[in-house]
Amino acid sequence: MDTLLPVASGADAGALTADELRELYSLMVAVRHLDTSAIAWQRQGIIPGYAPELGQEAAQVGSGYAVDTTRDFVFPTYREMGVARTMGVDMVAYMSTHKATWHGGLYNPMESRLAPIQAVVAGSVLHAVGWAHGQTLDGKDGVALTYFGDGASSQGDVHEAMNFAAVMKAPVVFFIQNNGWAISVPTERQVAGGSVAARAAGYGIPALHIDGDDVAAVVEATRRAFAHARAGNGPVVIEAMTYRRGPHSTSDDPGRYRSLDEERDGAGIDPLERLRQRLLADGIADEAFFAEALAAAKAEEEQIRTGVQALGSRPGTEMFDLVFQETTPALQAQAANWREESEHV
Structure with missing residues (x-):
């Protein structure tokens, strides 16, 4: 599904360069390593809880990569660690929320352009539309990017947000990470019609239904959506099809509602391995590069863990x-x- 008309987008147009693809890989490795480490932190008692994103790195890094932090604003849920890392947010300050040290994160939202972490399901979409409408009223060209999942798409807040944004032509991009599961309920049992993007037509909003495991495709789609909204054409819906390879949270046991075979069959190709194979095939990276990216990710995780452990109580x-x-x-x-x-x- 692609109902978004072409928009002249200047510097946003064109294929990703070799340097950009290498940077995207390094970001995805950093996110993957920090994500899996955070689960270990919870088991070790360093943090009380965490919402993993294993398998969703391409969707998060790719969309976050398209953000212009000089004018745009991002409204996350509780699972957008990869977006925060891609935007350059202080990750110790970000992870403070998972330590229950501070609600929403210790980072500065105005400086980072990332709104406080939102634990209310679909709560971030209303905030995004309000901010985006403010941009229109002030004559500015910032775009709001808001995240939610296939489960959250059934909340009434999403209807209100999309309807208001369409009527007011608010510059907002609704980014749905359809990871196959609304906690323990599969998408086909809670999304009528099987597609969130298809609902956009009811609001007169153009939509993109994309492969959320292809980071290059995610960057391209998000840049197109930003260009459309920035040109005064109103909101865009992007549904990135991916798969949650782990539990909904560290308190969840996915073995109660799906088997390991079902998980393997549904997950498909690892998005990180997918990009790795592309870099090798295109001859723009070698094993030395991959080893260096992993070493940097491990060193970064050590620094973040040390910082999180040093956080005191508020x-x-x-x-x-x-x-x-x-x-x-x-x-x-x-x-x-x-x-x-x-x-x-």
């Missing part, structure tokens, strides 16, 4: 200080009770 008073601009009697009473119970004052 002051408990922040639970009450940062709720309302002007406090309320009820909140003051709760704060007083908390201080009495925890600090004995």
Whole structure:
């Protein structure tokens, strides 16, 4: 499915260069290694929980690679670590949320152009549309990129967001990572018609249904969508077909709802290996390059883990200080009770 008309996009047009493909591979290796390491951190008690993205690296790195951090803004869910890493977000600050040190991450959203991590299912889409509409009102050319999954697409928030964005021609790209599973429910049992992208036609929004395991295809599609939205043509829906190779979260047991054979059959070719084979076939990378990329990823993970372990607890008073601009009697009473119970004052 491709209902997006061509848009003259200048520098965004054209095939990826050899340097860009090598950079994408290095990013995917860094994301893969940090992702699998974060699961080990949870098992070791370094963080209490984590939402893995094994198998979705191409969708995340490819889409994040298309973002212009000087003017665009990204609205993630709780599973977009790969997007954050691609955008250059401080990963210790990002991973602080998984340590439950701080809600939404310790990084600066305005500087990084990545909104706070959103744990509410489909909650990020409404924020993205609001920001994008603000760009239109202010006469600016920033584009919002918002993520959600096939499961979240069944939330009413998504209908409201797409309808408002289409009516107002808000410059927003709705990026769906269809990883085959809404926690334990397969896509075919919870997405009527089998495609989220097909729903875009009901809102008059152009859509792209792409191979989410092909990082080059993801970059191209996202750049096209950005060019369309930036030109004042309104929103675009991208559905990237991929596969969640691991559990929904570190508290999930995928063995309760799918077998290992089903997982292997559904996963297809590893997106990282797929890009590796392309680089070899095109003669733009060799084994020395791959070894260097892996070594850099391991060194980076060590630095991030050390930083995460060094994070201290946030002051408990922040639970009450940062709720309302002007406090309320009820909140003051709760704060007083908390201080009495925890600090004995």
